[in-house]
Amino acid sequence: MSPESSTFSHVGSNRPVSETSPVSHGATGESSQANDGAIAPTVTIADLQPPDDFVPRHIGPSAADVDAMLKVLGYSSLKDLIDATVPSAIRLQRSLNLGPGKDEYTLLQELKAIASQNQVFRSYIGMGYANTITPPVIQRNVLENPGWYTQYTPYQPEISQGRLEALLNFQTMVTDLTGLEIANASLLDEGTAAAEAMSMSYGLHKGKANVFWVSEACHPQTIDVVRTRALPLGIEVVVGDHRQLEPDASMFGILLQYPATDGAIYDYAEVCDRAHVAGALVTVAADLLALTLLKPPGEFGADIVVGNTQRFGVPLGYGGPHAAFFATRDAYKRQIPGRLVGVSKDAMGNPALRLALQTREQHIRRDKATSNICTAQVLLAIMAGMYAVYHGPQGLQRIATRIHQLTQALANGLTELGYELGHEPFFDTLRVSVSNATEVMQQAIANQINLRQLSDRAIGMTLDETTTPADVRDLIALFGPTPEALSANPHPATATLQPLRRTSPFLTHPVFNRYHSETELLRYLYRLQQKDLSLATAMIPLGSCTMKLNATSEMIPVTWAEFGQIHPFAPLDQTQGYQHMFRQLESWLAEITGFAAISLQPNAGSQGEYAGLLVIREYHLQRGDTHRTVCLIPESAHGTNPASAVMAGMKVVPVVCDRDGNIDVADLRAKAEKHSDNLAALMVTYPSTHGVFEEAIQEICAIVHEHGGQVYMDGANLNAQVGLCRPGDLGADVCHLNLHKTFCIPHGGGGPGMGPIGVAAHLVPFLPGHAVVPLGTGPSNIGAISAAPWGSSSILPISWMYIALMGAEGLTRATEVAILNANYIAKRLEDDFPVLYKGQNGLVAHECIIDLRPFKRSVGIEAEDVAKRLIDYGFHPPTMSWPVAGTIMVEPTESESLAELDRFCEAMIAIRAEIREIEEGKADRQNNVLKHAPHPAAVVIADEWDRPYSRQQAVYPSDWTRDNKFWPAVARVDNAYGDRNLVCSCLPIDAYLEAAP
Template sequence: MTLPGSYEPYDFANRRHIGPSPEEMTEMLRVLGVQSLDALIAETVPQAIRQAEPLDFGKPLSERGGLDHLRETANKNRVLTSLIGQGYHGTILPPVIQRNILESPAWYTAYTPYQPEISQGRLEALLNFQTLVSDLTGLDVANASLLDEATAAAEAMALAHRVTKSKATAFFVDAECLPQTIAVVKTRGEPLGWDVIVGDPFKDLDPERVFGALFQYPGVSGAFHDFSEVIRRLHAAKALAIVAADPLALTLLKPPGEMGADIAVGSMQRFGMPMGYGGPHAAYIAVKDIYKRSLPGRIVGVSIDARKNRAYRLSLQTREQHIRRESSTSNICTAQVLPAVIASMYAVFHGPKGLKAIAERVHRKAARLAEGLASLGFDIRPQAFFDTITVGVGPYQGLIMKNAVDYGVNLRKVGTDRIGITVDERTRPATLEAVWRAFGGYDLVYRDAYPEYRLPKALIRHSAYLTHPVFHMNRAESEMTRYMRRLADRDLALDRAMIPLGSCTMKLNATAEMLAITWPEFAEIHPFVPADQARGYAELIADLCDKLCRITGYDAFSMQPNSGAQGEYAGLLTIRAYHKSRGEGHRNVCLIPASAHGTNPASASMCGMKVLVVATDANGNIDLDDFRSKAEANAGALAAAMITYPSTHGVFEETVTDICAITHANGGQVYLDGANLNALVGLARPGDVGADVGHINLHKTFCIPHGGGGPGMGPIGVKQHLAPFLPGHPETGGNAMTVSAAPYGSASILPISWSYCLMMGGAGLTQATRVAILNANYIATRLESTYGVLYKGRGGRVAHECIVDTRPLLERAGVTVDDVAKRLIDCGFHPPTMSWPVAGTLMIEPTESETKAELDRFCDAMLAIYDEAQAIAEGRADKQNNALKGAPHTVEDLIGDWNRPYSREAACFPAGAFRVDKYWPPVNRVDNVYGDRNLVCSCPPMESYVKAAE
């Protein structure tokens, strides 16, 4: 009996993330012709791989309970003032940027800007970032960010090897480079046979022996040098010079480009991003113009749209920008877009004068600190510095370090008798007084008198930077807020509509799960603090790893890889180390299906493996006979097989256990790509199927937002026999394999995935998987009678995504998959994944987060597009001048002359489009060919905008 005023308990956990209501699910199941969700899963997921026990984490927490638990965990971290430096600095993120970028779903829920017409805001912000980097470094072209400084240095080394005319196989690294950078560069070089030499560039560098060299500016000890002469000698030997430079210091110091550097790399972390126990932070890479087409990662360029208006786009994107499959030396397919946008807005907010003033304040604090310590009789080195000094303390190192902690400050051990100190934007007078007290200077008092500058005159910067008007806009908060809002309004993110990208899992990023990332207890922790100051992080990471082990069937996890591609790379390195430990280091063959994403063979190539491509059959499945044949023929050399499960085609292949067994029987290990884990959680475990190692995209299945193309996390799970070979780190120990700058990658976003698991519970996570499969099959069923669905499992079902075939439209009506995608923009949707894994098709993944109403709106739009194509095929619409070829349509299309045979209403308000809340793309279709032929990768002068508008 229900009492008056009472109600049935409402499942907030499930309804937060799961779009369709129970009533809507019943309607959808009726369309599919099945009686229940259990029946659908039985038809879809092979019984042979179903996990025996249900996933159970205990009772899920409510939002309030989850936030309380997060707060309790956060309070176990101790937030001291960290003057450790070593590439990580305290920062001040302007609140207007924190609220309107970092905490705005319009920015953090967006996808990679592969569809430029609906990404103009992000693309402009990234173009600002590229201009910022190019100006500061004095080099011609920068990309739109990399993962961290250490991996950027490794990418620069690979770039140098790719383009140099030197025949050398050694690479030189300045001993003054950050320790984590040296470790990552060594890890990258070893499997490729590149000898990494570490030493003093003025004493130990022989340019004839190397294809490139990496220098730190300023060095980890605080010293900096003019490398111009060393670089001249490298160039004479046909080798390339790379400078890892602090971007804030470059507002005062001679830039690398003026020294003759070919490449510059570094971290933009101190441009507003908190330390976050290691990340996420945007790295940068910039090159001379001659190397721009070899630059790894994404490059934003300037093009024009169909009306000849200026438009931004990703340049060279049709080549996947250097994912050259098995011939690649880079697997970069992601970036740190959200942190890069924040860095660009930090520069817009402060402008060149503001950035220089911040740098000067930092330097003055360092100089005051040095003067005070020198007055106490301590040996201060170097004499010239920007923000970092080392202090000789003899046998008192431990005592002074402890004193500093007692006063609330972390310092850095240097050897056994010195202490390193790095001041930053957050350093206050009280901080300097605390440091002096730690060294015994109890009577020293901070004074406002300007200290003598410690920058050498020969290295003072004289060249201008950030001259573009965007960096000189009115800095009133109202103007900044409006600028960021204008850019956000030009984009289409999850806060507006479904983003049904196959293999990308664009699901809800729940607000309650996002809140903790800006809490100081998570955000203001240096990645190299003593362990007792990061107990909350340790507890969070350990519990998340445990939950991931229970979800996947693996026995151990490493949180170090900070992208999916990094996870692939780390997983294959783990397999390689395992084989070497058994005296089988000769195993170097990796079997990869032809349908695999380009990062798979690229990662294998980076690990020194030989890729053998395995055929797929007519149904898109791995050809088992071809797989067996190649495995057996290479039994003595087989290192690994890389598979994606469910398959890249969105199908649960029945032979997956056979593939794993064949690999093991021939001496190899199985790497399972985690791109499609959203179809497995709670239903099947990769470790039970037979996989030995695999990565998890926490930015997909576990709700970390994509942020416009990063941040991401790609932790790897392994079976017990591989656990000893997981990545280590120079700060935390373990084996010598280091793949990211920080021990736990982008640790500050891990609370998102942890919260997701805590608030959903095991049953909620399983239900999310079941509904993801339901939503995909609902779309497939509604569209199959028109478009046709390419691949299905034995039961006639797809997994969590489906491939819709648009190729017949090209044959009948001349309508390309690109035309369909751009028309979907008119309908208010982000198009699905285009032409992958099958050219001329759309791969659709709705996720569990979308309601039936949104799924129906999408299906209605797709069916209306099919009807428009039919009208062309039947001669009722012009073959060239039609709504599909003209898409997408902008507000400009509502005014002026209209000489098209279809109406403006049909153009701008097709099926699925909202009338009141219509999304208007800011530009018409972008000309990709023009953009590649006229590659412009930094902010054009303002007069060019005027000319374009004429």
């Protein structure tokens, strides 16, 4: 609607105001009538002031602050600074074609209208996804709470004890229910967890066998993801009926589903025994809620158990985000993928939690890593764990029993109508034989019910926590007259489960039996939250991680029913709102990156890396270049890059960096020439991981293309490019985008994330497909990367909102201010700390590396000491000892105000003064305030204080700490002790104390 013809309404009124209506104006609300009684000229719609601009709400520094910062840097304008920072040859010479930003109120209404195009039918599709009830106390105080969703990965355990405890609860829940000894802190989804199990089993076999046998009773999306992962590794996936399986020496692993995808419950004990005799490991994909009633897989011989915790209070969300689980035997604890929370002790000898076995992280193992997983679904794992804490073992069994009883009532009703069901026991899913499945499906749709069509003559139905007796009657009515008996309560019998009924106890730890009232759980959640530093507390200046504002208006749509209550395999005509949003977001991201097309499927940055490389691999294969397997990776690359390349079946060849931290172009050229016949790709991060805009980026891309390779760009640092330059214009062929960095999806304590990829036109045919939902990709697609067709769909509205709120001008301004903030910090600290790498004109990009190595040589102070001391000043430490050991990498983002930047700089300068005291002999080299940092309250309130510095200096080193102190929960954690004495599930506290010397 044009401005000339539009109307608008007063707030709180439905009365339209035409373009000739009198409108009050002015800051004091004066009447439009002049003092002499004359009527002032009417104000037209076109003359009205625009609504409040979101951009200054997102960007921290005001216009006056920007001028003040530019003055410190010696530049007269932001344009001059950007011209001096970003090489002119790569600059985008126009504005992004995105239009102006919109105000929050208007945009939320617009997105609500889009969301309303989704139709929320009653869903009984199943396939590993079920409706669930999110306890309101968990929804409001975890999912919707910035104290939980803006936290970073718990690499700094002293300020992450609350989140770590919640994850330990999750791990304990998984080990108890699966009957295995150890579980990780979550993975991305059930499909990728099964693929990780395949990779782990393959690695344990050390290449002695290459067949991974998969039951045809597994969920189809899981089989799809497993096949995608297996192909580049040379693993043969064989799908068949487990009842006819004869394991042999060619098989290194077997995957079973429990209960099966059609609901049947099989006794797999004999299959497990025969697999073990043949030397194969057994993975069971299990329903965690069913395991409250069924014998745990660990008790019938499973070596690995995977699955999805979605039905533990996490909304469907059209496929995600959800927290997968991965449990295995203690013998394999050093091969388990992902992150693992373990118990250790702090410097005072008290129990403390931290991430265990961190040497398995990809940034250390690099091309030796068997997995590129660098994220967990922490926020969702916390929700699932708290669901178990809230309900407890008896509550979970009640929920599961009620679902099973309703399913039994449904089975009884269908049987009375003469329908044949599967002969195996069932938990919540029935397979119904019908004469014409299509007619039944159409009848269901007409009643706003979604079922699953298993074949032309079979229908599947899965009940869940939200199902009622009335729903059961409605389902039976689809097949015929409802039997009179169903007017009563659900059928009480559970005898059908008896052969495999669970007899072992679970969730016996006090944490699962103490917080069943909302009051108690609320207080428990807040106790844990107060132990963690989040963006609600202070700036988190982590280099390469982009911890920016996650605006409330961006988060609100996530919990709308129109987005949250949609099954990932609902018919496409019911998800038109999602499809509309996907198309818009894809087009915006394509414009921002300069690519021809975007795939939203990868549900983490690591998955985006992997998908991008598989697209390149398939491109070469389709051209007959099967020999192109060499991947060049600079030594400065993210640690997941080499791991992703190996997973994609490529051979990693490192490229050195020069003394300024840039890719050594001469070495790159030499390596490209040496491997010219076999060159598949280059993986490059831009701006570089060292925090500078490399001037030679276009030459670097041209060299790779000259030798037949493709350029993959890691999008971790895209926050320095948006609106200024574009990966597609630089020469990149594919790039993954961290929506949880540049585009405002919050980090959630270490997940969720999204890592969609953009590709050039010649790579579009190879974008991910999906076995269940057609995505319109061609026959050359690489298969499914994630279990759900659009990854973690329910968090995509966050990035949609961010881009639409900011508009072209706002996004560019954000990038410019991010670069300004980083250079301001570098300038303020340069007299006290050397900045390791700088680009042209002595400037950095959106982050800077501060070199602390001289202090180790002079007085024994290391990067860890500075990082832990920053906690005493109320800050989350920057990225530590990466990409260069002995340094910290600082990225302030555009969202931090000048006051916050100054506070951080003053803290760093104060720490430099503390180091100087050691240099001058005023403080001891070992017994000083840095070596003992951080200082929890328990240390300073102790009766004895024998340290050579005051308690006040320890915990109140600045004015702001006296005004608003954030206390670390524990003293410095002993990581090595925890790895030597690995404990990864909840035990009574006295058990931890007994382990201490």
